[in-house]
Amino acid sequence: MDISFENVDYIYQPNSPFQFQALKNLSFEIKSGEFVAIVGHTGSGKSTVIQHLNGLLRPTHGKTKIGDFTLTSDHKPKDMKSLREQVGIVFQYPEHQLFEETVEKDISFGPANFGVATEQIKERVKTSIEAVGISTDLLNRSPFELSGGQMRRVAIAGVLAVEPKVLVLDEPTAGLDPKGRKEIMNMFYRLHKEKGLTTILVTHHMEDALKFSDKVIVLEKGTKYLEGSVQEVFSNQARLNKVQLDIPEILTVVKEINNRFGLSIDYQGQSLDELAVQVSVGLKGLKKHE
Amino acid sequence: MNSAFIIGQYIPGESFIHRLDPRTKISLIFFFVIFVFFANSVLSYALLTIFSFLVALSTKIKPSFIIKGLTPVWFLIIFTFTIHLIVTQEGEVLYRILGFPIYSGALIQGFSISLRFFLLILFTSLLTLTTTPIEITDAIESLLNPLKKIRLPVHELALMMSISLRFIPTLMQETDKISKAQASRGVDFRSGSLKSRVEAVIPLLVPLFISAFKRAEELAMAMEARGYRGGEGRTKLRELKIRKLDYLAMILFSLVIAGMFLLRK
Numbered sequence: 001m002d003i004s005f006e007n008v009d010y011i012y013q014p015n016s017p018f019q020f021q022a023l024k025n026l027s028f029e030i031k032s033g034e035f036v037a038i039v040g041h042t043g044s045g046k047s048t049v050i051q052h053l054n055g056l057l058r059p060t061h062g063k064t065k066i067g068d069f070t071l072t073s074d075h076k077p078k079d080m081k082s083l084r085e086q087v088g089i090v091f092q093y094p095e096h097q098l099f100e101e102t103v104e105k106d107i108s109f110g111p112a113n114f115g116v117a118t119e120q121i122k123e124r125v126k127t128s129i130e131a132v133g134i135s136t137d138l139l140n141r142s143p144f145e146l147s148g149g150q151m152r153r154v155a156i157a158g159v160l161a162v163e164p165k166v167l168v169l170d171e172p173t174a175g176l177d178p179k180g181r182k183e184i185m186n187m188f189y190r191l192h193k194e195k196g197l198t199t200i201l202v203t204h205h206m207e208d209a210l211k212f213s214d215k216v217i218v219l220e221k222g223t224k225y226l227e228g229s230v231q232e233v234f235s236n237q238a239r240l241n242k243v244q245l246d247i248p249e250i251l252t253v254v255k256e257i258n259n260r261f262g263l264s265i266d267y268q269g270q271s272l273d274e275l276a277v278q279v280s281v282g283l284k285g286l287k288k289h290e
Numbered sequence: 291m292n293s294a295f296i297i298g299q300y301i302p303g304e305s306f307i308h309r310l311d312p313r314t315k316i317s318l319i320f321f322f323v324i325f326v327f328f329a330n331s332v333l334s335y336a337l338l339t340i341f342s343f344l345v346a347l348s349t350k351i352k353p354s355f356i357i358k359g360l361t362p363v364w365f366l367i368i369f370t371f372t373i374h375l376i377v378t379q380e381g382e383v384l385y386r387i388l389g390f391p392i393y394s395g396a397l398i399q400g401f402s403i404s405l406r407f408f409l410l411i412l413f414t415s416l417l418t419l420t421t422t423p424i425e426i427t428d429a430i431e432s433l434l435n436p437l438k439k440i441r442l443p444v445h446e447l448a449l450m451m452s453i454s455l456r457f458i459p460t461l462m463q464e465t466d467k468i469s470k471a472q473a474s475r476g477v478d479f480r481s482g483s484l485k486s487r488v489e490a491v492i493p494l495l496v497p498l499f500i501s502a503f504k505r506a507e508e509l510a511m512a513m514e515a516r517g518y519r520g521g522e523g524r525t526k527l528r529e530l531k532i533r534k535l536d537y538l539a540m541i542l543f544s545l546v547i548a549g550m551f552l553l554r555k
């Protein structure tokens with residue numbers, strides 16, 4: 001589904017002393033099938049943007065379009081449920097939304113609400129729990145007996161079981177150990193590719209933005225600060241530093257190596273081993289010249 | 291969060307009213323609540339009304355905000371007024387609506403009761419609008435101190451109150467977050483049959499209770515870790531102090547009340 005924001009303002013608690021404008025004249029487009037990273041300093045409005053994607057919030061001014069659904073301050077689509085079925089959101093700390101007696105029931109909750117047939121739900125529970133890397137033995141356990149990391153995975157499975165076309169992830173790996181983070185991000189990326197999802201990832205990890213996304217949007221104080229391909233955005237170190245962000249460490253390393261040894265290696269998602277080979281080949285080449 | 295409802299909400303500010311000692315504010319409001327019931331003539335009501343409006347204005351909070359915030363109370367006031375019109379049968383019949391007699395006594399009584407009610411709510415909401423919850427609990431603890439003699443656990447009660455007040459906004463935020471998460475999973479809180487709407491509350495309440503219990507446990511542990519052992523021998527960070535400003539407010543208030551008694555029938 002194509003997504004677009006047209007001059008969106010969003011004001012929290014309007015006409016009160018607590019009034020706060022969280023989004024200002026924000027416009028951008030996301031094409032169907034893209035993997036987009038939204039980054040920005042804390043409080044820059046990332047979560048606010050995300051809540052517009054399934055109609056939890058509607059713009060105070062301006063317009064949002066998600067597929068065929070158009071939302072403005074005075075127009076909300078009749079079939080909100082269908083919008084929410086197609087746009088799955090994994091919120092920050094999704095484990096806080098668990099409530100059922102068993103893991104299986106909790107994962108079934110979403111699909112059941114959207115009217116999926118019972119046999120099909122069983123099927124989906126199985127595929128989604130396998131996708132998040134949890135053994136099916138846990139299906140009959142209470143979600144509250146699980147570890148924090150397992151709870152997170154169960155909550156994510158609950159969103160995947162709805163089989164959305166657009167997957168929205170609000171810092172899905174915050175507070176996980178490095179291995180868990182890697183596994184979960186790789187899982188999301190695999191799903192993105194396999195199912196042709198449109199994926200929107202909010203993250204503080206520039207590494208993840210670099211590794212997975214086609215496009216990066218940088219927010220600052222509710223406005224769009226930078227937008228472009230990964231290469232474009234991350235070539236702007238000075239501008240990123242200005243808003244308390246930085247380029248991914250790997251890019252700093254490559255840049256430093258190039259500077260120090262007069263090489264011109266281009267980073268295009270190579271693994272560390274491949275980079276090492278490139279560096280050594282480059283260095284040998286230099287020696288021969290001398 | 292419900293932005294329209296202001297009772298219990300604090301609006302930061304620097305006004306005269308904001309800077310009064312919370313004990314002064316609570317005591318004066320206590321007396322105001324009593325004395326409102328002594329007003330019985332047009333002039334005495336007028337004096338109290340003007341006084342309340344002046345106090346409200348002096349808080350420098352936008353009047354439109356205060357009025358909007360009292361919306362839920364308007365209904366109660368109009369309701370009281372209507373009940374009086376229907377029930378009271380004193381004085382002469384002024385006119386008839388659809389054959390139903392409206393008595394002059396009913397009009398007067400309905401009006402004065404509604405006005406009283408309005409003044410009470412306005413005045414008490416001015417307290418919470420200009421005083422932080424912490425100040426209010428400190429003041430209550432200090433005002434109730436004499437009751438320690440009869441072994442009332444004043445400190446513990448005040449602590450319970452301040453903790454509850456502290457966590458109201460947190461709970462509201464949490465409610466907002468969880469209801470959004472569940473709405474994204476297809477829960478519809480707004481439509482459907484009564485049964486389905488009641489059922490929709492479960493996915494909201496369970497996580498809320500769990501997080502509230504977790505928070506309580508963490509808070510207890512953190513307090514113990516920092517050496518909390520009850521009120522005995524604990525000193526205060528914020529000392530309450532009655533200043534010139536407070537005496538001034540008391541004198542002004544007494545003058546208004548004296549004026550009100552003079553204007554009584």
Ligand SMILES: Nc1ncnc2c1ncn2[C@@H]1O[C@H](COP(=O)(O)OP(=O)(O)OP(=O)(O)O)[C@@H](O)[C@H]1O
Nearest residue numbers: 012013020022040041042043044045046047048049
């Ligand atoms: N209910 C609310 N009422 C008033 N202001 C709010 C509300 N929710 C968020 N805000 C404000 O809106 C701004 C943007 O919030 P948002 O949650 O979108 O930030 P964020 O970019 O997701 O930050 P983080 O990285 O910390 O999650 C913040 O300054 C926040 O204080």
Ligand SMILES: [Mg+2]
Nearest residue numbers: 046047092170
């Ligand atoms: Mg956020």
